[in-house]
Amino acid sequence: MLRSLRQLAALAATMARSRLELAGLEIGEALERSVVNALLGLAALGLMLLALLTATALALLLTDEGHRAALLLALLLLYLAGGVGLLLVLRARLRKSPPLLAATLAELQQDVQTLGRAP
DSSP states (O other): OHHHHHHHHHHHHHHHHHHHHHHHHHHHHHHHHHHHHHHHHHHHHHHHHHHHHHHHHHHHHOSSOHHHHHHHHHHHHHHHHHHHHHHHHHHHHHHHSOOTTHHHHHHHHHHHHHHHHOO
């Protein structure tokens, strides 16, 4: 009887260790996704800032020289479109990312079910 309890405790410890390793991997992946998302957000912010600076320069340069103004307007629209595009990519990435520790929780649920069926 005591031997069976020791074996069960060893099995539980081994299962807990593997689940903690899985949790560590999931946390690492979540951190990596967060860093990429932060960089995308910073890139979008930078492009929006360029759009604002270009809009300011455009307002200052709106004189008789229409070609320079048209070029600045085109740059403004380009930077603005790039920033909005990156924000849309960021939003899509955040919406489709899996919940944190989902695989670990699924494995733990499976362990509970397996242990519940043990004779």
